[in-house]
Amino acid sequence: MVAFDEMHPESTGLRDPYKKYQAWLAEQDPARLTEKMQDAERVFRKTGITFAVYGEEEAAERLIPFDIVPRILAGSEWRRLMQGIEQRVQALNAFLDDIYHRQEILKAGRIPKELIANNEAFVPEMIGVRPPAGVYTHIIGTDIVRTAENEFFVLEDNARTPSGVSYMLENRETMMQLFPELFQRIRVRPVENYPQILRQSLSAVKPESCDGPPRLAVLTPGSYNSAYFEHAFLADQMGVELVEGQDLRVVDGHVAMRTTEGYKRIDVLYRRVDDAFLDPLTFRPDSALGVPGIMDVYRAGKITIANAPGTGIADDKAIYSYMPEIIEFYTGRKALLPNIETWRCSEPASLKYVLENLSALVVKEVHGSGGYGMLVGPAASKAEREAFAEKLRAKPSNYIAQPTLSLSTCPILTEAGLAPRHVDLRPFVLVSDRIQIVPGGLTRVALKEGSLVVNSSQGGGTKDTWVLDD
Amino acid sequence: MLLGRTANGLYWMSRYIERAENMARLLDAGLRLALTQTTSSAEEWTSLVISAGAENAFRARHTEFTSTTVSDFLLRDRTNPSSVISSIETARMNGRMVRTALTREAWESLNEAWMSLKRLLAAPIDERDLPHVLDAIKREAALIRGAFIGTMLRNEIFYFAQLGTLVERADNTARILDVKYYVLLPSVHWVGSSLDNYQWESILRSVSAHRSYRWVYEADYKPTNIADYLILDPRMPRSLAFCYRGITESLRMLSDDYGARHPSHDIAERTMERLCVGSIKEIFDYGLHEYLDGFIADNARFGAAVAENYRFY
Numbered sequence: 001m002v003a004f005d006e007m008h009p010e011s012t013g014l015r016d017p018y019k020k021y022q023a024w025l026a027e028q029d030p031a032r033l034t035e036k037m038q039d040a041e042r043v044f045r046k047t048g049i050t051f052a053v054y055g056e057e058e059a060a061e062r063l064i065p066f067d068i069v070p071r072i073l074a075g076s077e078w079r080r081l082m083q084g085i086e087q088r089v090q091a092l093n094a095f096l097d098d099i100y101h102r103q104e105i106l107k108a109g110r111i112p113k114e115l116i117a118n119n120e121a122f123v124p125e126m127i128g129v130r131p132p133a134g135v136y137t138h139i140i141g142t143d144i145v146r147t148a149e150n151e152f153f154v155l156e157d158n159a160r161t162p163s164g165v166s167y168m169l170e171n172r173e174t175m176m177q178l179f180p181e182l183f184q185r186i187r188v189r190p191v192e193n194y195p196q197i198l199r200q201s202l203s204a205v206k207p208e209s210c211d212g213p214p215r216l217a218v219l220t221p222g223s224y225n226s227a228y229f230e231h232a233f234l235a236d237q238m239g240v241e242l243v244e245g246q247d248l249r250v251v252d253g254h255v256a257m258r259t260t261e262g263y264k265r266i267d268v269l270y271r272r273v274d275d276a277f278l279d280p281l282t283f284r285p286d287s288a289l290g291v292p293g294i295m296d297v298y299r300a301g302k303i304t305i306a307n308a309p310g311t312g313i314a315d316d317k318a319i320y321s322y323m324p325e326i327i328e329f330y331t332g333r334k335a336l337l338p339n340i341e342t343w344r345c346s347e348p349a350s351l352k353y354v355l356e357n358l359s360a361l362v363v364k365e366v367h368g369s370g371g372y373g374m375l376v377g378p379a380a381s382k383a384e385r386e387a388f389a390e391k392l393r394a395k396p397s398n399y400i401a402q403p404t405l406s407l408s409t410c411p412i413l414t415e416a417g418l419a420p421r422h423v424d425l426r427p428f429v430l431v432s433d434r435i436q437i438v439p440g441g442l443t444r445v446a447l448k449e450g451s452l453v454v455n456s457s458q459g460g461g462t463k464d465t466w467v468l469d470d
Numbered sequence: 471m472l473l474g475r476t477a478n479g480l481y482w483m484s485r486y487i488e489r490a491e492n493m494a495r496l497l498d499a500g501l502r503l504a505l506t507q508t509t510s511s512a513e514e515w516t517s518l519v520i521s522a523g524a525e526n527a528f529r530a531r532h533t534e535f536t537s538t539t540v541s542d543f544l545l546r547d548r549t550n551p552s553s554v555i556s557s558i559e560t561a562r563m564n565g566r567m568v569r570t571a572l573t574r575e576a577w578e579s580l581n582e583a584w585m586s587l588k589r590l591l592a593a594p595i596d597e598r599d600l601p602h603v604l605d606a607i608k609r610e611a612a613l614i615r616g617a618f619i620g621t622m623l624r625n626e627i628f629y630f631a632q633l634g635t636l637v638e639r640a641d642n643t644a645r646i647l648d649v650k651y652y653v654l655l656p657s658v659h660w661v662g663s664s665l666d667n668y669q670w671e672s673i674l675r676s677v678s679a680h681r682s683y684r685w686v687y688e689a690d691y692k693p694t695n696i697a698d699y700l701i702l703d704p705r706m707p708r709s710l711a712f713c714y715r716g717i718t719e720s721l722r723m724l725s726d727d728y729g730a731r732h733p734s735h736d737i738a739e740r741t742m743e744r745l746c747v748g749s750i751k752e753i754f755d756y757g758l759h760e761y762l763d764g765f766i767a768d769n770a771r772f773g774a775a776v777a778e779n780y781r782f783y
Contacts, residue, residue, distance in 0.1 A: 045585070223567045232569040242570050247475050258474045260626065260780040261728055 004148045004408045005420050006071065017074040017468055020186045030417065033068065036178045037413060040066050043174055065461035066171060067412040068178065071423060071443040075189075078439055078467045081152060084337030085142050085427060086435050087327060092159055092314045093431060094330035096136035099313060100126045110325045115318055120367060123275060123310030125282055129299055131308045133205040133433065138306040139198070139270075140429040141165075141442075144337070146408040153340045153405070155424065157323070159315040160307060161272050164442040164462075165428045166230035169194060169237070171464040172440070187469040189439035194428070195237035197436055202268050204432035205304050214267035214304075216240040217257060219248070221273050221289045231272050245273070250293040255303050268304040269294075275309050317366045317400050318344060340405065346397035354401040355392065358385045361401040362452075363392065376452060378404050407452055410463065412445060422446045424454050425465065439467035472571070474781035477630045479568035481782070484634030486561035487580070490554045490587075491611035492642040493544050494604045496521055499676035501600060504537055506668050515540045521649045521676070524552055541600060546591045554607055555591045558584050571627045579617035583610035626727055629720040630780070636720075637773050640713035641766060643700055646676050648762040654693040655758065670696055677708040697758065698750035710765060711745040717772075718742050724780075732779035737772045741765070 002010060007018045014022055044063050073081075098104050099116060106113050116122050141162030143155040172191050176183055199216065206214035220231035222244050235242035247257045248266070256263035271278065277287040282295040297303050313319065319326075321342040327335040343350035343361075354361060363375040375388040392399055409420035427441035443463040444454035454460040500518040504511050515535040519528045524543070527550050532539040547553045551560070562584040569577060587610060595603055622628045647654070653669040670691045674680040677700060686703075687695050704711040717738050725731045753761045777783065 223563065228566070229569075232566075236570040241471070241473055241476075243473065244475065247473050258781050260472045260474055260477045260630075261730070262781070264471060 003406045003420070003422065004146065004151075006146070006408050006410050006423075008411070008420075009149070017072040017077070021070065021072060021182075024182055024185060033413060034415075037068055040068060040174050040178060043177065044170070064167065064456045065447060066174065067445060067447075067461050067463045068175070069411050069413055069418065070175065070464045070466045071410045071425070071445075072466045072468065075468050075470045081144065081337070081427065082437055084152070084154075084335070085144075085429055085437060087331055087333070087336050088142065088154065088157065088323070089137070089140055089429050089431060089435055091323075091327040091330045092140065092157060093134075093136050095326050096308070096311060096314050097130075097134065098330070100129065100136075100310065105326065105329050108329070110329055111319075111322050115322075116313065119313055119316060119318070121275075121310070121312030121316045123313070125295060126308070126310035131205075131298075132207045132301065132304040135205050135306075135431050136308040137311045137314060138201065138205060138308075138431050140431070141426045142429060144425045144427070145340075145405060146425075147405055148408075152337055154323070154337050155340060156317075156320065157315045158426070159311045161274070162426070162428070163227045163230055163272075164426055164444075165194060166233040167462050168428065168438075168440055168442045168465065169233075171442075171462055175464040186466070188466045189469045191438045191440040194438045195234065197430055197438065198234070198270075199238040199240070201430040201432040201436065202270055202304070202306055205306070206267050207301055207304055209302055210267045215265060216268045216270065217243045217266045219243055219245070219269050219271040219273050221245075221277070225272075227272065234270070240270075245277075245287075245289045245291055248291040248294075250291065250297055253297065253300065253302055255291060255294055255297050266303065268306065270306050275312060278305075278309060317364055318346070318397075321400060340402050343401040345392060345399040345401060350401075351392070351396045354399075355389055358389060360404060362404055363388065363399050363401045366398055366400060376404065379452070404452065410443070410445065412447065412461075412463075419449070421449070422452050422454065423463070440465045472626045472630070474783070476568045476571050477626070477780050478777065478782035479564040480571060480627060480630040481634035481776070483561050483564035483568065483580070484631040485638040486557040486564065487611055487614055488635045488638040488642070489552055490557035490561065491608055492639070493522060493552065493554050493557065494607040494611075495678055496646070496676050497541055497544055497600070498604050499672045500540065501537070501604075502675055503668060503672045512536070517649045519543070521646050522552060523645060524550055527551075537597060541597075542594060545595065545603070555587065558587050558610075573617070573621040575617040575621045576614070579614045583614055586610060624723070626724060629723050632720045633717060633776060636713040636716045637769060637776075639708055640710050640717075640769050643677055643708050643710060643713070644762050644766050644769065646673060647697065647700055648759065648766065651758045651762060654697050655754075667691055673700070679706060679708060682706065694750050694754065697753070701753065702745060702748065702750060714738065714742045714745055732775070734772060734775035734779045737768065737775055741768050741772065 006015060008014055041063065044066060095105065099122070105111050106116065137159040139162060141158040141164060143158065144152055145155050146152050168191055202216055203214050216238065217240055218231055218235040220228060220242055222228065225231070232242055241257060243257050248255055249258070249263070250256070251263045254265045255269065256265050273289050276284045277289040279290050279292065279295040280287045281292045283290070294303070294305070295309070298305055298309070320339065321344050323339050324335050327333070343354050345351045345354055354363065358375070359377045361377045363377070365373045375385065377385065380388070407422040407424060410423045411418035412421045423443050423445045425441050425443050427437055430436045443465040444456065444460050445463055446452060446454045447459060447461045451459070456462070496518055500514060503514050512535045515537065519525050519535065519540055522544055528543055531543060531547065531549060543550055543553065545554045548556055550556060562580055565572060565577060565580045587607065590603055590606055618631065650669065650673050653666060670693065671680055673696060674683050679699065683696070683699055686699065699706055699709065701710050703709050704715050706712055721735050721738055725735060
């Protein structure tokens, strides 16, 4: 199975979006490119853009490798993607509103009731709560894969606390530092204004009770969190405080932060802390990362929490398989961007199929993320597959399976020159009174030859993603 | 507006950067004194560890005070929270916590210092390489300070960091003087021996003041002059008077910004007054050791009051 290469597909030689880049590339001295590659690494290490990998103590602060060959999308390709993503995001918010209120979709029998009721990501405390401006998931990272010229699929909807946007911004910044002349020759749509749009977007969903300009803050679990760099980066770029649970408390019915001049009210909280840790009075009592009583303030409509608690029910991998039905139910139209065919192992017939075809499938944990706990059938040994089959039989409802897609490739710069590697794409979507998507996103790339796992925790790297202004 | 926790992080980040640098200066002076071989070197290394405020921690790790054990303990030992490596790690951890309050240059200089010192101090240091290592530590501290002073906005963020630097520095200078106060006392045996000269120069050297002193006092080492220079001379950037001048200045900017005064301001002003009106003779009459002890306690009280008044915790 030969993968579709986005720069040099087998059939046509060089694809249009890459023509100008190829012309520039042909003029470059390979030695200089290698040098630039090293420059890039120095820039990242110096700025402290690191990524903590759980379970690797020595490498506690590891860099995500960056590749200097951009991933390029034509304006027309991007517009098509945008329409599909917008439709999906609308459906996700409508679904969340429905699930926590009337549950029409369950009554209509389009989704099995037990899928919601027994789901850990469903937050009963949110039943009947209407978040400010009616928005549940404000910030979404939609993972998209490509298999051919016109074949795009949604791999995952990250509707809780998607990460990676700081890499999108830093990758662009780095590329502009390394190759200023490239950006003069090729018109690339800007992504730099993401922090401003994020701030406006969050401000637009302030609580009704807030009259003046709202005060925003980013809530981080702390500097030991793997994505701390991103939390600090976004707070800094938006010009808002980066707070931890220990800085916050409920004062006079509002959430307030401890400043050098006393407690100050917060109106909108962009939280990067998981639901379970948000409020020890409501959720996990042992959590020191959250704010005791914040859920009461939230239910009283005195603070916006972005994303709202309980959005995980919309990006759960078991729910994912119903996304085509969900989109049709709420938008009245077929999904513009298709799902990947998915077998729910909770269904006996599917389980049987999955067990019989393990060597051809990718099996994922329903609640897993970051590439942990998954089986890539074709790459696994017989023993690994057998061990995994045991786990599958023990708790089938914990797993879904998908075909191993032949993800598109994009060249990276290796010591031996350009070489194709598999990529995916995560555009970032902002929802307030409207939906906004910055033209670009995070392209993750599997650096190992032939590997299909792009997660940074599993040896993946990133690339700058260009949307052409054409 | 500034989070109390951020103010705390800035304050301690600066204290630990200053501490790392002071450790290097202290060792530099100790090394020089050891080279002269006129005194009991074990005694000198002991007083060095006491100046560093780490005697108990040292005794828990080592039995002998030698150049090897002391320099390893003050530079590389992670069980010593004030060693250079621990200090720079704590400084960076605090810096990372307050990342949004720092300019890119300030953060990068701190991050790079951490990376380079971690590498430099990874393996035990050969005595021959010590001067080079100590220079590198001082240079990294200077780069951080330069980036900080050159790029940071003069606002509350800057002033809390200043407070940390100056409280740490005042504490350090006072301790160095206190450990050696007896060599500064007029003694019946005093004949201005070369031995005393070495001791005095070593005190000056440990605050990098041995050269400037010669310009100011025409190269004439006198205990009262040395004490005067390090305690009361506001021109000397490591003197107690200099530190408290900077502290009261930073506090004034904070009270202007916030439109509020706190008990910590009163403590600092009282300390400042004593450094302004006092003459060195009065201090000797009162008792140098008693004076320094009192100063160290007041300085610590001031630090605690700042933390409380500005809601660090």
